[in-house]
Structure formats: C-alpha cells, structure tokens
Amino acid sequence: MTDFTIVLGTRIWSTWSMRPWLALRRTGASFEEVVIELRRPDTRENVLAVSPSGFVPLLIDRRSDTPIKVWDSLAIAEYLAESFPEAGLWPSDPAARAVARSVSAEMHSGFRPMRMAMPMDLFAHLPGQGIDSEDVAADIRRIDQIFCDCRTAYGQSGPYLFGHFTIADAMFAPVVSRFRTYEPALTGIAARYVETMLADDGFIAWEEAARRAL
Ligand SMILES: N[C@@H](CCC(=O)N[C@@H](CS)C(=O)NCC(=O)O)C(=O)O
Incomplete structure (x- = not known):
C-alpha cells in the first residue's frame, strides 16, 4: 500500500478532483486512486462511506500510524504544499x-x-x-x-x-x-x-x- 490515497469523482466532470490530483502528481509521491462514479443513484452513499463531508476529493495520508484524512480541494492542496515543500507548490516569493x-x-x-x-x-x-x-x-x-x-x-x-x-x-x-x-x-x-x-x-x-x- 502506498503512503497516499486520493479519492476522486468521475474524471470527465469532477473539477474539484482534478485540482488536488494535479498538485499531488507534482509532488512525485506515489499514490493510489479510488474513483467514485458521480451522477449515479448510489453516489452519495459511496462518497459518504469514505468522506466525512459527503464530497470528493479526499486525501488519505498513511505515513503515520493514524491515517490523516484531508478533504476539500484547496485544503488538500495546502496540505501537500506543507508536506512537500521541495515541490514548490506555492511560489517562494x-x-x-x-x-x-x-x-x-x-x-x-x-x-x-x-x-x-x-x-x-x-x-x-x-x-x-x-x-x-x-x-x-x-x-x-x-x-x-x-x-x-x-x-x-x-x-x-x-x-x-x-x-x-x-x-x-x-x-x-x-x-x-x-x-x-x-x-x-x-x-x-x-x-x-x-x-x-x-x-x-x-x-x-x-x-x-x-x-x-x-
Ligand atoms: N468545495 C469542495 C467541493 C467538492 C464537490 O463539490 N465535489 C463533488 C464532485 S466534483 C461531489 O463530491 N459531489 C458529491 C455528489 O455528487 O454526491 C472542494 O473544493 O473539494
């Protein structure tokens, strides 16, 4: 199992999933993906099974004994910037x-x-x-x-x-x-x-x- 899992919505539609996925990819960290299909009768149930907010994206960081869940696209991006300062996810100036x-x-x-x-x-x-x-x-x-x-x-x-x-x-x-x-x-x-x-x-x-x- 990799250190990170990112839970995404259907790629063609899920703008909020695309954003932190691009940031995560830029860190160079290896990660797994789980895609929950949106616009289906069981979407809400499937999202709620993993995400406390009822929305994707969600990042799971398993680098410590107690996995950390981060949800909401911008919060995930901020978490990645903090976790991988060498990736330069924010400008240095x-x-x-x-x-x-x-x-x-x-x-x-x-x-x-x-x-x-x-x-x-x-x-x-x-x-x-x-x-x-x-x-x-x-x-x-x-x-x-x-x-x-x-x-x-x-x-x-x-x-x-x-x-x-x-x-x-x-x-x-x-x-x-x-x-x-x-x-x-x-x-x-x-x-x-x-x-x-x-x-x-x-x-x-x-x-x-x-x-x-x-
Ligand atoms: N403010 C949230 C918005 C997340 C959001 O709206 N996600 C949609 C997919 S793009 C979702 O999870 N929808 C759940 C559903 O369709 O039941 C973020 O920035 O991550």
Whole structure:
C-alpha cells in the first residue's frame, strides 16, 4: 500500500478532483486512486462511506500510524504544499505567494455563474454554448485578467501563472478545460496560457486516465 490515497469523482466532470490530483502528481509521491462514479443513484452513499463531508476529493495520508484524512480541494492542496515543500507548490516569493493564494481562493469560492453555465465535460466541444449572460461574461473577463496579470507580473521564469507550476495552475486547470470546450474569446496572453496548460504533462495524464475510463 502506498503512503497516499486520493479519492476522486468521475474524471470527465469532477473539477474539484482534478485540482488536488494535479498538485499531488507534482509532488512525485506515489499514490493510489479510488474513483467514485458521480451522477449515479448510489453516489452519495459511496462518497459518504469514505468522506466525512459527503464530497470528493479526499486525501488519505498513511505515513503515520493514524491515517490523516484531508478533504476539500484547496485544503488538500495546502496540505501537500506543507508536506512537500521541495515541490514548490506555492511560489517562494511572499508577494507572489500571496497573490497565488488569493487567486486560488477566488477560484475556489467564486465564478459560480461560469461554473454553472459552462460545466467541465472534458472531451466535449461546444463552442459558444454557455456564454449566455453578462454574469458569465464577467467571470470570463475576470479570469482572463487573472491569467494576464499573473503571467505578466510573476510568470517570467516559466510558462505557468507564477513561472513554474503551482497550486494556482491546478486550481484553474478545469477552467482551461472549459475554455477549450466552450471557446470564449480570450486575450493573447490568456490564450497562450490556456495552450500551456493543455500541453501540461499532468493535464494530459488526467485526460488519458479519463479516456481509459470511458
Ligand atoms: N468545495 C469542495 C467541493 C467538492 C464537490 O463539490 N465535489 C463533488 C464532485 S466534483 C461531489 O463530491 N459531489 C458529491 C455528489 O455528487 O454526491 C472542494 O473544493 O473539494
């Protein structure tokens, strides 16, 4: 048995599972996965059997005698950053780190209109659909601004939001998938960042696993 198990929801839909999975993969730790199929009659029962919140993702850390359970995507990402400081899951510069935490929290708690109107469906291609209200358009504009601001201010050392891959990239990865599916108009810097994430090893590995499960 490996030190870590991550419990995920169906890969094509589960944005909240994708985020900490990408962060966990970046740590280089070996881990097992349990996938609970969403949108089934027994989903709730199956999730509640392992997760106290009734939601996935959930991380189980068995490195000590008493396994530690961590639930909620951002809490898992924070736990991994603390457990694997060498993975650089947050930027080392305090100012950059503060912004990375802020945009990650903004993603975690916000963009509800966009999330509702443009659900992640990993392999779907629905250009123009979902972008049906000013609230959705405002969310897209704000995300475009985040991508541009982070890339411009902090992204000089590499292609990710803060140069190297951080939790902020993991938090926005499902948005990148949505942007590929629904094709909203983006500014140049944001569009290039989307291309970077679509070519990311972890993103591709997530897609390959999702495809195998179809
Ligand atoms: N705030 C939570 C949200 C988790 C969440 O909504 N997970 C969904 C799957 S993506 C879930 O577990 N749904 C349970 C169900 O469908 O019964 C997080 O960030 O992890």
